[in-house]
Amino acid sequence: MSNVVSTAKFQDGLTTENLQALLSKTPFAAFLKPEVIKCENGFAELHVAMRRDLTQHHGFAHGAVIGCIADSACAWAAGSLAGDVVTAAYTLHLLGPGVGEKLVGRGYVVQSGKTIIVARSEVFAVRAGKEHLVAVATATISVIKRPSAGTV
Structure with missing residues (x-):
């Protein structure tokens, strides 16, 4: 049995709806529980409710959680233009x-090419309705090429 979640139907670009459907089948996303707010035209926004199991020893969001959110925002923005992508x-x-x-x-998305997309992201903590910038990131995203039908 394969653990691969097919993304073949997303070749023309991720959307808010099909991304949320994909995440529902992804084990790590099931743990993080991101809410996709928007994914279109080179932009993505996600929200993650803070929980105790996402914190480090000082009670702040763990850096790995913040990194995952930053990476996901970049990759999903790129995916909205290119379909199936992975972070390089x-x-x-x-x-x-x-x-x-x-x-x-x-x-x-900062710049989109055939095989590489450069993206940037910002992560904010929301306290009492106000956003506080906690991280910025840049990412190099690789476009996944699927073989055409009938080729090996």
Whole structure:
């Protein structure tokens, strides 16, 4: 039995609806529980409600959670243009503690090529309705090429 979640139907680009459907079949996403707010035209936004199991020893959002949100926002923004993508590399700058009711990630495509897309993202902690910037990231996203039918 394969653990691969097919994304073949997303070759023309991720949308808010089909991305949420894909995440419902992805084990790590089931743990993180991101809410896809928007995924279109080189932009993506996701929200993650803060929970104790997402924190580190000081009670802040764990850096790995913030990194995942930043990476996801970049990849999903790229996927909205290119379909199936994976992250090749990302750089994360943590700017402050992730403390609040939820974390918000917003990703933007900077430049889109045939095989590589460069994106950037920002992650905010929302406290009392106000956004506080906690991280910025840049990412190199690889477009996945699927073989055409009948080729090996």
